[in-house]
Amino acid sequence: MRTAIEDLTVTLAGREVLSGVHLIAGEGEIAGLVGPNGSGKSTLLRTVYRHLKPSAGRVLLAGRDVRSMTPTETARHIAALPQERGGDFEFTVREVVAMGRAPYQRAFAGEDARDREVVAEALRQVGLAGAEQRSYAALSGGERQRVLLARAFAQQPEVLVLDEPTNHLDVRHQVELLALLRARRRTTLISLHDLNAAASLCDRLHVLHEGALVASGPPREVLTPELLEKVFGVRAAVLEHPLTGDPLIAFDHRAPA
Template sequence: MRIAVEDLTVTLAGRTVVAGVHLVAEEGEIAGLVGPNGSGKSSLLRTVYRHLRPSAGRVLLAGRELAGLTPAQSARHIAALPQERGGDFELTVREVVAMGRTPYKRAFAADDAEDRRVVAEALARVGMAEASARRFAQLSGGERQRVLLARALAQQPDVLVLDEPTNHLDVRHQVELLALLREQRRTTLIALHDLNAAASVCDRLHVLHRGTLVASGKPRDVLTPDLLAEVFGVRAAVVEHPLTGDPLIAFDHRTPGPGTAAAVPGPEVEQEPQQVS
């Protein structure tokens, strides 16, 4: 399904964190959001999975305004892997992933054969099938990340919304996750800090800076030395990856960059949003 953000503005505690953003993820496209910390990536994604209500603008799913759908209808179409992971569930891995089947079930209904099949398949896709009986609270950060991705896949959504999904993953599992996303060819909105990962996995990139959209296009067209200097405040050369042919950003770690980017140290943290049902 095609998802479109139109003239989106988000205001938190009187401060505009997203200002008049337009962007589109076409059906089957992986659209990446990149930008310095505090640029509004997470706030924009939260409006798409309806954890945050925009102050202006709208989100359209296949041409239909998302705000007009019920929460259950939204959940059948859109699954999210947010940065905020919640508490330590006192559930097994399988039970956590089975929560992804909730939009298709009546209250308190038991899992049926189809639910069990979908959950098993989702766990296998993320390499966690053998851990299905373990307690979620006992897992490492990377293992939890993969289980929560399996829960999103178990929703069988048309659209995936992923906020820094490679956090906590080692190199092997980062590569496997990005390969899985490409294999899925499901409409995906993904925020990534790793620009080389974004250049590898995304069909189109949208660059946010201080809450505004400053560039959109194919990674090769967007990730230029000038943009990296202006938005991220770094010196870099963009070359061709010797194995994949994707753009590869080589950062200059010896010479300070221009220092023009208004990046905030540490994780992208925004004030607690207003939740919506």
């Protein structure tokens, strides 16, 4: 589902956090948000899944303003994994993932066969098949992250909004998650601190700096040494990955810009 962010401005506590941001994620496109801490990435994503109301501009799903949708409609179209993961849930892994089916269930109606099938598949996709009865509160940070991803997948959304989804994941599960997102080809808005992961995963990158959009385009065009120095304050060379051919950023850890 095509997602358009039009002239988005967000003001929090009297400070303009985002200013006139415009970007588009096409049908099935993985659009990455990158930028230093405090650049407005999380704020932008929160407006997409309606956690924040913009002071100007709008978010459109297939041409329709998300603010005109009911919460249930929004939940059927958009699944979000925010950075704020919540506290310890006194639920099993399966119960947490099954919460993703709520937008499709009538009030007081129980699960049906379709719900059970979707939940099982979501757990399989994140590598947690067989862990259904484990306590969510007893899981490691990485395991919790995968449970919440499974919950998002169980919503069967047309748009995924993921804020730093690789946090807490070990290298293997980071690689598996990125491969899974690439294979699913759902319209995805994702923020990532790891620029090499962003270059490998994303069809287009949108660079935020001090609340403004300063660059957009394919990773190979956006991730230049000049931009990395200007926006991130680092010296770097952009090479070709020997295994994948993706852009590979080699940072100069001895002489920062």
